[in-house]
Amino acid sequence: MYLRLLGTATSQGVPVIGCHCAACDSPDPRDKRQRTSAVLCAGEARLNIDAGPDFRHQMLDAGIERLDAILLTHEHNDHTAGIDDVRPFCFMQQMDMPVYCLDRVARELRERFAYAFTNYPGVPKLDVRTVNFGDRIEFGGRPVELLRVNHGKLPILGFRVGGLAYLTDVKTLPPETLARLADLDTLVISCLNHHGTHSHLSLEETLAYVDQLRPRRAVLFHLSHRLGPHAEFSASLPPGVEVGYDGMQLPV
Template identity: 45%
Template sequence: MKVTFLGTGTSQGVPVIGCTCEVCRSVDYRDKRLRVSVHLQVEGKSFIIDSGPDFRQQVLRERIRTLDALIFTHEHKDHTAGLDDIRAYNFSQNKDMPLYGEERVLEQLKREFAYIFSGIQYPGIPRVQLHPITETPFEIDGVLFRPIRVKHYKLPVLGYRVGDFTYITDANHIPEEEMDKIRGSKVVVLNALRQEPHISHFSLQEAVDLLTDLAPERGYLTHISHLLGPHREVEPTLPEFIRLAYDGLQFEV
């Protein structure tokens, strides 16, 4: 499996509009973070988890020419706002785009993108197939996805394990029974918003502690805000097996 981080930033991205902090003024490309999303190439298939506002820019940058399905972690705008841009794949692949998400998430998409689901099918609108999922493992084109239930403050969110890769974003609590589903993953991605505690996201130390407990071969941190600090300063403070993800980072699992 080949994994590409399409975006590693929080809901405002980095730099933040109007901010003049050290991180937002940084010229280090690793401190330029689009909204969080990841691309998986596995068994000849192409999947993206979450389509935030930067979706078009991300898939153009990575030259992702085919997409077999779009999978959602939850319904917040920084994870769904780019849905309209799947139209290009509708045209090039001549098929509807499969969308996978919990029933609650799919209902929110119907409200946010009402024109897609209205009775009047205006020419050129996105064409989609909705696939409701639960916490039960499911397959897409023969590839097994194992949902991981986490909490984003009070909102239930799904992470996913695909083979030896686990991806979790927008969480501040993982129940022990869900931790057991993650254990044994070779690579675990976890959100780490900032240095200080936050009501709905893991802080840097909380994420490091969780990854240390899980003990994967490699851990990556994502959904990072400008409050975490410059990449070049933060990464050397981390355990050797944990790295800060950055936009465009690729690796094999």
């Protein structure tokens, strides 16, 4: 089993429209970042994490022609706006696409994508399955444990499978989540920029969590262009901490 990072940028992507900073003008392909998403792969099975506005391109870029389910971490547009593009999978696989999400997110989906819950021909068919923090879903014969992450005041989903944890849009981690993050091989954790916001970690705050949790490997993602070009940012980080990039594969 492995996790492939499909997108590693924050909500604007990198390059940002109209920006000519060093990261946005960088020729390094690692500085071409789509909106944050990932796919968990086990044999031929695929569990996609989020479905943002770059979902279609991410599926094509990664050569994904089969999808078994989607896990939505939360309802924000950069994590859900591409949900309509599950249609080809529904058509090819002749199935309603299982979508795991919090009850609050399920209500939002039914409101924003109301047409997907009708019998109108050609709409994406979604099999919404509500979950909660602490639940486990089976994938590839292994449990995926759902964890609470605080995105500012908004509780959202992260997960742990085996020795890998995936935590996007973090501002704080509650004690019950920290208790589930011991002895990690790989911590994939968001890092917005140098200063953070009311709902996102700064670089200093992210590194403090890495130091507290002591994973064998930490990979930063959900990155703003303000962190600078990939190579320069990577060189500034302590040992054991890496900068994620689109297409990066991490063993589970």
